[in-house]
Amino acid sequence: MLVYGRNVAKEILQNPKNVKKVILQDNFDDKAINSLIEKSKLRVEMLPKFKIDDLCDGAHQGIILDITDYQYSRLEDILSNNPDFIVILDHIEDPHNLGAIIRTSEAASVDAIVIPKDRQVGVNSTVMKTSAGALSNMKVSMVSNLVQTMEKLKKEGFWIVGTAMENSVDYRTIDYSGKIALVIGNEGKGISRLVRESCDFVATIPMKGKINSLNASVASGIMIYEVVRNRK
Numbered sequence: 001m002l003v004y005g006r007n008v009a010k011e012i013l014q015n016p017k018n019v020k021k022v023i024l025q026d027n028f029d030d031k032a033i034n035s036l037i038e039k040s041k042l043r044v045e046m047l048p049k050f051k052i053d054d055l056c057d058g059a060h061q062g063i064i065l066d067i068t069d070y071q072y073s074r075l076e077d078i079l080s081n082n083p084d085f086i087v088i089l090d091h092i093e094d095p096h097n098l099g100a101i102i103r104t105s106e107a108a109s110v111d112a113i114v115i116p117k118d119r120q121v122g123v124n125s126t127v128m129k130t131s132a133g134a135l136s137n138m139k140v141s142m143v144s145n146l147v148q149t150m151e152k153l154k155k156e157g158f159w160i161v162g163t164a165m166e167n168s169v170d171y172r173t174i175d176y177s178g179k180i181a182l183v184i185g186n187e188g189k190g191i192s193r194l195v196r197e198s199c200d201f202v203a204t205i206p207m208k209g210k211i212n213s214l215n216a217s218v219a220s221g222i223m224i225y226e227v228v229r230n231r232k
Helices: 006-013 031-040 048-055 073-077 097-107 123-132 146-155 193-198 217-228
Strands: 003-004 019-025 044-047 063-067 084-088 110-118 140-143 158-163 179-184 201-204
Touching: 003 006, 003 123, 006 031, 006 063, 006 084, 019 031, 019 048, 019 110, 031 217, 044 048, 048 179, 063 140, 073 123, 073 140, 084 097, 097 110, 097 123, 097 217, 140 146, 146 158, 158 217, 179 217
Parallel strands: 019 044, 084 110, 084 179, 110 140, 158 179, 158 201
Antiparallel strands: 003 063, 019 063
16 A cells, blocks of 8 residues: 655654555655654665656655555454444545544544445545554454444443434433444435434534534544543
8 A cells, every 4th residue: 555645654654564665756855754764774765756646646745655555453352452432434435534534533542443344435545644644543443234333332331322413412412421332424325224223322413504514524523522521
């Protein structure tokens, strides 16, 4: 997997165990990153800008990291560590949304993120870049069936909190003090019917303006930090 951009490169190079090679543009001059590369003793390939441009779809800022593909965590392994806050994503399709949710989750000390195997964007280079390296510190589990996973979490003592606009309660009225699994729905369709039916609570974020919905990553940030706030 090729990951590019200075911010994400700097984060990954702090712990470069999954980096196979560094590709730099000729005359790359970021002192902080060059110092990290030197300490890591990684193999470095220097290329002219036009060749690096051919390797990337976006702004690379003169650096590409060739890293091993992301290794998903087994749900059983996550549960063995006694987590108390998990985020479940119900078929998020935009890699930028997934990356932003991962970044927020890592910042808020969410224990893990669960995503479905089908009709869901997986961890790719865009997700890695958008997360600004947060994936290095975040466990993501890919499961075959979200409803079955939710039932398994309930048996582990989790309360499942979904998010939706209709037939729901104000997100600020829910008690988040226990073990919480927070479900965020698809960008256009929201959470699916079967997933919603498996939730213990369905929360909504009150909308005061003319727009009746929020971006999935923004809604995730509000909900995640409401859980965190309630645990102070």
